[in-house]
Amino acid sequence: MTTGMAGDAPALAGAALAAVSQLAGADLSVLNESQLLELIRTMETLRRTVEAFDNVTIPELEARGIPARHVVRSTGQFVAGLLNLAPFETGVRVRHARELGVRVQLTGERSEPQLPVLAAARASGAVSSRQADVVIRCLGTLRAGALPVEELAKAERFLVEQAELLDAGTLAGIARRLVDTLLPDGTLADERFQQRRRFLSCVPNGEGMHRLTADLDSETAALALTVLHSLAAPKPAAEGDPDERTAGQRMHDAFRSVLKIALRSAELPRTAGVPATVLITLTAEQFETRTGLAATSFGQHLSVDRALRLADQAGIAWVVHDSAGGVLNYGTTRRYASEKQSLALIARDQGCAFPGCTDPPEWTEKHHVIPWSEGGPTDLNNLVLLCDYHHDRIDTGGWQVTMRGGLPWFVPPAWVDPEQRPHRHTRYAVPAG
Numbered sequence: 537m538t539t540g541m542a543g544d545a546p547a548l549a550g551a552a553l554a555a556v557s558q559l560a561g562a563d564l565s566v567l568n569e570s571q572l573l574e575l576i577r578t579m580e581t582l583r584r585t586v587e588a589f590d591n592v593t594i595p596e597l598e599a600r601g602i603p604a605r606h607v608v609r610s611t612g613q614f615v616a617g618l619l620n621l622a623p624f625e626t627g628v629r630v631r632h633a634r635e636l637g638v639r640v641q642l643t644g645e646r647s648e649p650q651l652p653v654l655a656a657a658r659a660s661g662a663v664s665s666r667q668a669d670v671v672i673r674c675l676g677t678l679r680a681g682a683l684p685v686e687e688l689a690k691a692e693r694f695l696v697e698q699a700e701l702l703d704a705g706t707l708a709g710i711a712r713r714l715v716d717t718l719l720p721d722g723t724l725a726d727e728r729f730q731q732r733r734r735f736l737s738c739v740p741n742g743e744g745m746h747r748l749t750a751d752l753d754s755e756t757a758a759l760a761l762t763v764l765h766s767l768a769a770p771k772p773a774a775e776g777d778p779d780e781r782t783a784g785q786r787m788h789d790a791f792r793s794v795l796k797i798a799l800r801s802a803e804l805p806r807t808a809g810v811p812a813t814v815l816i817t818l819t820a821e822q823f824e825t826r827t828g829l830a831a832t833s834f835g836q837h838l839s840v841d842r843a844l845r846l847a848d849q850a851g852i853a854w855v856v857h858d859s860a861g862g863v864l865n866y867g868t869t870r871r872y873a874s875e876k877q878s879l880a881l882i883a884r885d886q887g888c889a890f891p892g893c894t895d896p897p898e899w900t901e902k903h904h905v906i907p908w909s910e911g912g913p914t915d916l917n918n919l920v921l922l923c924d925y926h927h928d929r930i931d932t933g934g935w936q937v938t939m940r941g942g943l944p945w946f947v948p949p950a951w952v953d954p955e956q957r958p959h960r961h962t963r964y965a966v967p968a969g
Protein backbone atom coordinates (compact mmCIF):
# COMPACT_ATOMS: atom_id res chain seq x y z
CA MET A 537 0.00 0.00 0.00
CA THR A 538 1.27 3.45 -0.86
CA THR A 539 0.82 4.93 2.62
CA GLY A 540 3.97 6.99 2.04
CA MET A 541 1.97 9.16 -0.41
CA ALA A 542 -1.03 9.61 1.84
CA GLY A 543 0.07 12.91 3.35
CA ASP A 544 0.54 14.31 -0.13
CA ALA A 545 -2.95 13.38 -1.30
CA PRO A 546 -4.51 16.87 -1.04
CA ALA A 547 -1.51 18.45 -2.84
CA LEU A 548 -1.57 15.77 -5.55
CA ALA A 549 -5.33 16.25 -6.05
CA GLY A 550 -4.73 20.00 -6.31
CA ALA A 551 -2.04 19.49 -8.94
CA ALA A 552 -4.30 17.13 -10.92
CA LEU A 553 -7.10 19.71 -10.85
CA ALA A 554 -4.69 22.43 -12.01
CA ALA A 555 -3.51 20.22 -14.89
CA VAL A 556 -7.06 19.44 -16.03
CA SER A 557 -8.02 23.14 -15.74
CA GLN A 558 -5.18 24.01 -18.12
CA LEU A 559 -6.59 21.53 -20.62
CA ALA A 560 -9.92 23.34 -20.66
CA GLY A 561 -8.40 26.24 -22.59
CA ALA A 562 -6.31 24.10 -24.95
CA ASP A 563 -6.57 24.64 -28.71
CA LEU A 564 -7.33 21.16 -30.06
CA SER A 565 -7.33 22.25 -33.69
CA VAL A 566 -3.56 21.70 -33.80
CA LEU A 567 -3.96 17.95 -33.11
CA ASN A 568 -4.14 15.38 -35.87
CA GLU A 569 -7.01 12.91 -35.81
CA SER A 570 -5.23 10.08 -34.03
CA GLN A 571 -3.95 12.49 -31.37
CA LEU A 572 -7.50 13.77 -30.84
CA LEU A 573 -8.94 10.24 -30.46
CA GLU A 574 -6.12 9.35 -28.08
CA LEU A 575 -6.89 12.44 -26.01
CA ILE A 576 -10.59 11.49 -25.80
CA ARG A 577 -9.64 7.97 -24.65
CA THR A 578 -7.24 9.31 -22.04
CA MET A 579 -9.85 11.75 -20.69
CA GLU A 580 -12.35 8.89 -20.33
CA THR A 581 -9.79 6.86 -18.38
CA LEU A 582 -9.13 9.93 -16.23
CA ARG A 583 -12.86 10.43 -15.61
CA ARG A 584 -13.26 6.80 -14.48
CA THR A 585 -10.14 6.93 -12.31
CA VAL A 586 -11.36 10.07 -10.57
CA GLU A 587 -14.83 8.52 -10.04
CA ALA A 588 -13.25 5.39 -8.59
CA PHE A 589 -11.45 7.49 -5.99
CA ASP A 590 -14.81 7.52 -4.14
CA ASN A 591 -13.93 3.91 -3.30
CA VAL A 592 -10.98 5.28 -1.33
CA THR A 593 -12.58 8.31 0.33
CA ILE A 594 -15.97 6.84 1.30
CA PRO A 595 -14.56 3.88 3.32
CA GLU A 596 -12.27 6.38 5.08
CA LEU A 597 -15.26 8.56 6.02
CA GLU A 598 -17.06 5.49 7.34
CA ALA A 599 -14.02 4.11 9.19
CA ARG A 600 -13.78 7.39 11.09
CA GLY A 601 -17.50 7.39 11.84
CA ILE A 602 -17.81 10.89 10.39
CA PRO A 603 -21.37 10.54 8.96
CA ALA A 604 -22.61 9.19 12.33
CA ARG A 605 -20.98 12.10 14.18
CA HIS A 606 -22.92 14.52 12.01
CA VAL A 607 -26.14 12.73 12.96
CA VAL A 608 -27.23 11.94 9.41
CA ARG A 609 -29.09 8.78 8.57
CA SER A 610 -26.56 7.41 6.11
CA THR A 611 -23.18 7.93 4.51
CA GLY A 612 -24.96 8.72 1.24
CA GLN A 613 -26.89 11.52 2.92
CA PHE A 614 -23.71 12.90 4.46
CA VAL A 615 -21.87 12.97 1.12
CA ALA A 616 -24.94 14.49 -0.54
CA GLY A 617 -24.95 17.30 2.00
CA LEU A 618 -21.19 17.83 1.74
CA LEU A 619 -21.20 18.11 -2.06
CA ASN A 620 -24.68 19.52 -2.69
CA LEU A 621 -25.76 16.36 -4.46
CA ALA A 622 -29.17 14.73 -4.42
CA PRO A 623 -29.19 11.63 -2.15
CA PHE A 624 -30.08 9.35 -5.08
CA GLU A 625 -26.83 10.40 -6.77
CA THR A 626 -24.66 9.38 -3.83
CA GLY A 627 -26.43 6.08 -3.07
CA VAL A 628 -24.75 4.26 -5.95
CA ARG A 629 -21.33 5.67 -4.98
CA VAL A 630 -21.67 4.35 -1.44
CA ARG A 631 -22.88 0.96 -2.70
CA HIS A 632 -19.85 0.67 -4.98
CA ALA A 633 -17.44 1.84 -2.27
CA ARG A 634 -18.63 -0.94 0.05
CA GLU A 635 -17.77 -3.56 -2.59
CA LEU A 636 -14.68 -1.93 -4.07
CA GLY A 637 -13.07 -0.04 -1.17
CA VAL A 638 -10.86 -1.41 1.59
CA ARG A 639 -12.88 -2.96 4.38
CA VAL A 640 -12.22 -1.65 7.87
CA GLN A 641 -12.88 -4.16 10.66
CA LEU A 642 -14.18 -3.17 14.10
CA THR A 643 -10.62 -3.66 15.36
CA GLY A 644 -9.46 -0.98 12.91
CA GLU A 645 -7.70 -3.60 10.80
CA ARG A 646 -7.96 -3.00 7.05
CA SER A 647 -8.48 -5.84 4.62
CA GLU A 648 -8.68 -5.93 0.85
CA PRO A 649 -11.92 -5.08 -0.97
CA GLN A 650 -14.72 -7.59 -1.30
CA LEU A 651 -14.19 -7.53 -5.10
CA PRO A 652 -10.45 -6.89 -5.52
CA VAL A 653 -10.22 -7.56 -9.28
CA LEU A 654 -13.04 -5.19 -10.11
CA ALA A 655 -11.64 -2.63 -7.65
CA ALA A 656 -8.29 -2.66 -9.47
CA ALA A 657 -10.00 -2.38 -12.88
CA ARG A 658 -12.01 0.60 -11.65
CA ALA A 659 -8.98 2.29 -10.12
CA SER A 660 -7.04 1.99 -13.39
CA GLY A 661 -9.96 3.41 -15.37
CA ALA A 662 -10.45 0.23 -17.41
CA VAL A 663 -14.09 -0.18 -16.35
CA SER A 664 -16.87 2.43 -16.20
CA SER A 665 -19.26 2.98 -13.29
CA ARG A 666 -22.16 1.39 -15.20
CA GLN A 667 -20.12 -1.66 -16.17
CA ALA A 668 -19.00 -2.00 -12.54
CA ASP A 669 -22.65 -1.82 -11.49
CA VAL A 670 -23.52 -4.79 -13.73
CA VAL A 671 -20.63 -6.83 -12.30
CA ILE A 672 -21.52 -5.93 -8.69
CA ARG A 673 -25.18 -6.88 -9.15
CA CYS A 674 -24.31 -10.17 -10.85
CA LEU A 675 -21.81 -11.17 -8.17
CA GLY A 676 -24.35 -10.18 -5.49
CA THR A 677 -26.83 -12.62 -7.03
CA LEU A 678 -24.19 -15.37 -7.18
CA ARG A 679 -23.20 -14.69 -3.57
CA ALA A 680 -26.83 -14.84 -2.44
CA GLY A 681 -27.06 -18.16 -4.30
CA ALA A 682 -24.32 -19.47 -2.01
CA LEU A 683 -21.79 -19.98 -4.81
CA PRO A 684 -18.46 -21.21 -3.32
CA VAL A 685 -15.86 -18.49 -2.74
CA GLU A 686 -13.38 -19.74 -5.35
CA GLU A 687 -16.19 -19.92 -7.96
CA LEU A 688 -17.14 -16.35 -7.08
CA ALA A 689 -13.55 -15.20 -7.58
CA LYS A 690 -13.48 -16.93 -10.97
CA ALA A 691 -16.77 -15.27 -11.96
CA GLU A 692 -15.41 -11.88 -10.92
CA ARG A 693 -12.27 -12.30 -13.08
CA PHE A 694 -14.40 -13.43 -16.04
CA LEU A 695 -16.84 -10.52 -15.75
CA VAL A 696 -14.08 -7.93 -15.40
CA GLU A 697 -12.37 -9.29 -18.52
CA GLN A 698 -15.67 -8.98 -20.39
CA ALA A 699 -16.29 -5.51 -18.97
CA GLU A 700 -13.04 -4.31 -20.51
CA LEU A 701 -14.33 -5.38 -23.94
CA LEU A 702 -18.10 -4.80 -23.88
CA ASP A 703 -20.54 -1.99 -23.14
CA ALA A 704 -22.74 -2.21 -20.04
CA GLY A 705 -25.86 -3.38 -21.92
CA THR A 706 -24.13 -6.31 -23.63
CA LEU A 707 -22.32 -7.12 -20.39
CA ALA A 708 -25.67 -7.35 -18.57
CA GLY A 709 -26.80 -10.07 -21.00
CA ILE A 710 -23.62 -12.06 -20.37
CA ALA A 711 -24.02 -11.62 -16.60
CA ARG A 712 -27.58 -12.96 -16.82
CA ARG A 713 -26.40 -16.08 -18.67
CA LEU A 714 -23.60 -16.58 -16.16
CA VAL A 715 -26.12 -16.61 -13.31
CA ASP A 716 -28.31 -19.11 -15.19
CA THR A 717 -25.31 -21.38 -15.75
CA LEU A 718 -23.81 -21.23 -12.26
CA LEU A 719 -27.08 -21.32 -10.31
CA PRO A 720 -29.30 -23.94 -11.99
CA ASP A 721 -32.00 -23.34 -9.36
CA GLY A 722 -31.62 -19.68 -10.18
CA THR A 723 -35.17 -18.71 -9.28
CA LEU A 724 -34.69 -19.53 -5.61
CA ALA A 725 -31.38 -17.73 -5.46
CA ASP A 726 -33.04 -14.80 -7.20
CA GLU A 727 -35.75 -14.74 -4.56
CA ARG A 728 -33.25 -14.74 -1.72
CA PHE A 729 -31.28 -12.06 -3.52
CA GLN A 730 -34.41 -10.02 -4.12
CA GLN A 731 -35.31 -10.22 -0.45
CA ARG A 732 -31.95 -8.75 0.46
CA ARG A 733 -31.85 -6.19 -2.31
CA ARG A 734 -35.44 -4.91 -2.10
CA PHE A 735 -35.44 -1.17 -1.72
CA LEU A 736 -37.53 1.93 -2.21
CA SER A 737 -36.81 5.56 -1.52
CA CYS A 738 -38.55 8.85 -2.21
CA VAL A 739 -36.20 11.79 -1.77
CA PRO A 740 -36.06 15.43 -2.92
CA ASN A 741 -34.53 15.73 -6.39
CA GLY A 742 -33.37 19.28 -5.78
CA GLU A 743 -35.97 20.79 -8.14
CA GLY A 744 -38.94 20.85 -5.83
CA MET A 745 -40.04 17.38 -6.92
CA HIS A 746 -39.22 14.00 -5.45
CA ARG A 747 -37.49 11.08 -7.08
CA LEU A 748 -38.95 7.66 -6.42
CA THR A 749 -36.32 4.96 -6.85
CA ALA A 750 -36.98 1.32 -6.22
CA ASP A 751 -35.73 -2.19 -6.75
CA LEU A 752 -38.96 -4.17 -6.41
CA ASP A 753 -39.03 -7.90 -5.75
CA SER A 754 -41.06 -9.93 -8.25
CA GLU A 755 -44.17 -10.04 -6.09
CA THR A 756 -44.22 -6.29 -5.47
CA ALA A 757 -43.48 -5.58 -9.14
CA ALA A 758 -46.38 -7.80 -10.20
CA LEU A 759 -48.73 -6.02 -7.78
CA ALA A 760 -47.47 -2.57 -8.77
CA LEU A 761 -47.79 -3.18 -12.50
CA THR A 762 -51.22 -4.80 -12.20
CA VAL A 763 -52.63 -1.98 -10.08
CA LEU A 764 -50.91 0.89 -11.88
CA HIS A 765 -51.77 -0.35 -15.37
CA SER A 766 -55.43 -0.72 -14.43
CA LEU A 767 -55.48 2.90 -13.23
CA ALA A 768 -53.20 4.34 -15.93
CA ALA A 769 -55.34 3.65 -18.99
CA PRO A 770 -56.13 6.80 -20.98
CA LYS A 771 -59.47 8.30 -19.97
CA PRO A 772 -62.17 8.07 -22.62
CA ALA A 773 -62.08 11.32 -24.56
CA ALA A 774 -64.78 13.81 -23.78
CA GLU A 775 -65.79 15.42 -27.06
CA GLY A 776 -62.93 17.68 -28.19
CA ASP A 777 -61.11 17.18 -24.89
CA PRO A 778 -58.96 14.07 -25.23
CA ASP A 779 -56.66 12.68 -22.56
CA GLU A 780 -53.35 14.23 -23.61
CA ARG A 781 -51.19 12.87 -20.82
CA THR A 782 -48.04 10.94 -21.78
CA ALA A 783 -47.71 7.30 -20.71
CA GLY A 784 -45.33 8.40 -17.95
CA GLN A 785 -47.73 11.07 -16.73
CA ARG A 786 -50.60 8.55 -16.66
CA MET A 787 -48.47 6.14 -14.59
CA HIS A 788 -47.63 9.00 -12.22
CA ASP A 789 -51.31 9.90 -11.83
CA ALA A 790 -52.18 6.22 -11.34
CA PHE A 791 -49.65 6.09 -8.52
CA ARG A 792 -51.25 9.17 -6.94
CA SER A 793 -54.67 7.51 -7.22
CA VAL A 794 -53.35 4.39 -5.45
CA LEU A 795 -52.11 6.52 -2.57
CA LYS A 796 -55.39 8.41 -2.30
CA ILE A 797 -57.31 5.13 -2.35
CA ALA A 798 -55.08 3.85 0.47
CA LEU A 799 -55.63 7.05 2.44
CA ARG A 800 -59.40 6.86 2.00
CA SER A 801 -59.56 3.17 2.88
CA ALA A 802 -58.95 4.02 6.56
CA GLU A 803 -56.99 0.78 6.83
CA LEU A 804 -53.61 2.42 7.26
CA PRO A 805 -51.95 1.97 10.66
CA ARG A 806 -52.51 4.78 13.13
CA THR A 807 -49.58 7.03 13.93
CA ALA A 808 -49.38 9.14 17.06
CA GLY A 809 -52.87 8.01 18.02
CA VAL A 810 -54.62 9.30 14.90
CA PRO A 811 -55.27 7.60 11.56
CA ALA A 812 -52.64 8.30 8.88
CA THR A 813 -53.19 11.94 8.01
CA VAL A 814 -51.58 14.42 5.65
CA LEU A 815 -51.17 17.54 7.74
CA ILE A 816 -51.18 20.78 5.79
CA THR A 817 -50.19 24.13 7.26
CA LEU A 818 -51.11 27.46 5.75
CA THR A 819 -51.34 31.03 6.94
CA ALA A 820 -54.57 32.97 7.38
CA GLU A 821 -53.54 35.20 4.48
CA GLN A 822 -52.94 32.20 2.22
CA PHE A 823 -56.29 30.77 3.22
CA GLU A 824 -58.05 34.07 2.42
CA THR A 825 -56.28 34.89 -0.84
CA ARG A 826 -55.83 31.32 -2.12
CA THR A 827 -52.28 32.17 -3.14
CA GLY A 828 -48.82 31.00 -2.18
CA LEU A 829 -47.54 27.62 -1.10
CA ALA A 830 -48.85 25.55 1.79
CA ALA A 831 -46.54 23.12 3.60
CA THR A 832 -47.15 19.49 4.47
CA SER A 833 -45.71 17.89 7.59
CA PHE A 834 -43.15 16.10 5.39
CA GLY A 835 -41.91 19.44 4.05
CA GLN A 836 -43.41 19.34 0.55
CA HIS A 837 -44.81 22.59 -0.78
CA LEU A 838 -47.94 22.71 -2.86
CA SER A 839 -50.18 25.49 -4.07
CA VAL A 840 -52.92 26.50 -1.67
CA ASP A 841 -55.53 25.44 -4.23
CA ARG A 842 -54.04 21.93 -4.44
CA ALA A 843 -53.73 21.78 -0.66
CA LEU A 844 -57.37 22.73 -0.12
CA ARG A 845 -58.42 20.15 -2.68
CA LEU A 846 -56.41 17.52 -0.79
CA ALA A 847 -58.07 18.76 2.36
CA ASP A 848 -61.37 17.96 0.70
CA GLN A 849 -60.46 14.27 0.92
CA ALA A 850 -60.42 11.88 3.79
CA GLY A 851 -57.28 11.60 5.85
CA ILE A 852 -56.29 15.23 5.52
CA ALA A 853 -56.09 17.82 8.25
CA TRP A 854 -55.29 21.47 7.78
CA VAL A 855 -54.19 24.17 10.14
CA VAL A 856 -54.37 27.91 9.57
CA HIS A 857 -51.94 29.90 11.68
CA ASP A 858 -51.12 33.58 12.11
CA SER A 859 -47.66 35.07 11.61
CA ALA A 860 -46.74 34.33 15.23
CA GLY A 861 -47.60 30.66 14.75
CA GLY A 862 -50.85 30.73 16.74
CA VAL A 863 -53.58 28.44 15.41
CA LEU A 864 -56.51 30.46 14.08
CA ASN A 865 -58.54 27.71 12.54
CA TYR A 866 -58.26 24.08 11.73
CA GLY A 867 -60.20 21.45 9.90
CA THR A 868 -60.24 17.72 9.80
CA THR A 869 -62.07 15.12 7.81
CA ARG A 870 -64.87 15.29 10.38
CA ARG A 871 -66.62 17.94 8.32
CA TYR A 872 -66.69 15.26 5.72
CA ALA A 873 -69.73 13.40 4.40
CA SER A 874 -71.33 10.93 6.78
CA GLU A 875 -71.52 7.26 5.93
CA LYS A 876 -75.19 7.64 4.99
CA GLN A 877 -74.42 10.57 2.67
CA SER A 878 -71.56 8.62 1.10
CA LEU A 879 -73.80 5.65 0.40
CA ALA A 880 -76.47 7.89 -1.10
CA LEU A 881 -73.81 9.54 -3.26
CA ILE A 882 -72.52 6.17 -4.48
CA ALA A 883 -76.08 5.08 -5.24
CA ARG A 884 -76.65 8.26 -7.26
CA ASP A 885 -73.33 8.56 -9.16
CA GLN A 886 -72.24 4.87 -9.25
CA GLY A 887 -68.68 5.97 -10.00
CA CYS A 888 -66.96 8.98 -11.52
CA ALA A 889 -69.80 11.25 -12.65
CA PHE A 890 -67.85 12.80 -15.54
CA PRO A 891 -69.52 11.94 -18.87
CA GLY A 892 -67.98 8.80 -20.34
CA CYS A 893 -65.80 7.89 -17.35
CA THR A 894 -66.06 4.30 -16.13
CA ASP A 895 -64.12 4.56 -12.85
CA PRO A 896 -65.94 2.73 -10.03
CA PRO A 897 -66.88 4.47 -6.75
CA GLU A 898 -63.83 3.04 -4.94
CA TRP A 899 -61.53 5.06 -7.21
CA THR A 900 -63.34 8.35 -6.82
CA GLU A 901 -62.99 11.42 -4.64
CA LYS A 902 -65.85 13.50 -3.31
CA HIS A 903 -65.84 16.89 -4.97
CA HIS A 904 -67.66 19.85 -3.43
CA VAL A 905 -69.43 21.73 -6.26
CA ILE A 906 -69.15 24.90 -4.17
CA PRO A 907 -65.85 24.38 -2.33
CA TRP A 908 -66.28 23.69 1.37
CA SER A 909 -63.55 26.26 1.98
CA GLU A 910 -65.93 28.82 0.41
CA GLY A 911 -68.79 27.74 2.59
CA GLY A 912 -70.15 25.00 0.32
CA PRO A 913 -72.22 22.64 2.45
CA THR A 914 -71.43 18.95 2.85
CA ASP A 915 -74.71 17.62 1.54
CA LEU A 916 -75.79 15.46 -1.34
CA ASN A 917 -76.74 18.44 -3.48
CA ASN A 918 -73.25 19.86 -3.28
CA LEU A 919 -71.22 16.65 -3.70
CA VAL A 920 -70.10 14.75 -6.81
CA LEU A 921 -67.97 11.62 -7.17
CA LEU A 922 -65.01 12.24 -9.49
CA CYS A 923 -61.91 10.27 -10.32
CA ASP A 924 -58.56 11.97 -9.74
CA TYR A 925 -58.17 12.81 -13.44
CA HIS A 926 -61.61 14.35 -13.87
CA HIS A 927 -61.26 16.19 -10.59
CA ASP A 928 -58.32 17.87 -12.36
CA ARG A 929 -60.44 18.68 -15.44
CA ILE A 930 -62.78 20.55 -13.10
CA ASP A 931 -60.08 22.28 -11.08
CA THR A 932 -57.67 23.27 -13.84
CA GLY A 933 -59.07 22.02 -17.17
CA GLY A 934 -61.77 24.64 -17.53
CA TRP A 935 -64.72 22.29 -17.05
CA GLN A 936 -67.45 23.31 -14.63
CA VAL A 937 -69.90 21.20 -12.71
CA THR A 938 -73.37 22.40 -11.74
CA MET A 939 -76.26 20.66 -10.01
CA ARG A 940 -79.58 20.51 -11.86
CA GLY A 941 -82.52 18.56 -10.57
CA GLY A 942 -80.26 16.88 -8.04
CA LEU A 943 -77.84 15.58 -10.70
CA PRO A 944 -74.37 16.79 -11.72
CA TRP A 945 -74.03 18.37 -15.19
CA PHE A 946 -70.71 19.20 -16.76
CA VAL A 947 -70.14 22.38 -18.77
CA PRO A 948 -67.17 22.24 -21.17
CA PRO A 949 -64.81 25.20 -21.54
CA ALA A 950 -65.43 27.43 -24.58
CA TRP A 951 -62.35 26.07 -26.41
CA VAL A 952 -63.88 22.58 -26.28
CA ASP A 953 -67.42 23.63 -27.17
CA PRO A 954 -68.02 27.31 -28.10
CA GLU A 955 -71.68 26.90 -27.14
CA GLN A 956 -70.76 25.32 -23.81
CA ARG A 957 -73.62 22.83 -23.86
CA PRO A 958 -73.80 20.92 -20.57
CA HIS A 959 -73.34 17.12 -20.56
CA ARG A 960 -74.24 14.52 -18.04
CA HIS A 961 -73.18 10.91 -17.64
CA THR A 962 -75.35 8.45 -19.62
CA ARG A 963 -75.74 6.39 -16.43
CA TYR A 964 -78.32 8.90 -15.19
CA ALA A 965 -80.46 8.41 -18.29
CA VAL A 966 -81.11 4.81 -17.24
CA PRO A 967 -83.58 4.58 -14.37
CA ALA A 968 -81.98 2.69 -11.48
CA GLY A 969 -83.20 -0.89 -10.98
Ligand SMILES: [Zn+2]
Binds near residue numbers: 894924925
Ligand atom coordinates in the same frame (compact mmCIF):
# COMPACT_ATOMS: atom_id res chain seq x y z
ZN1 LIG B 1 -63.39 10.10 -14.23
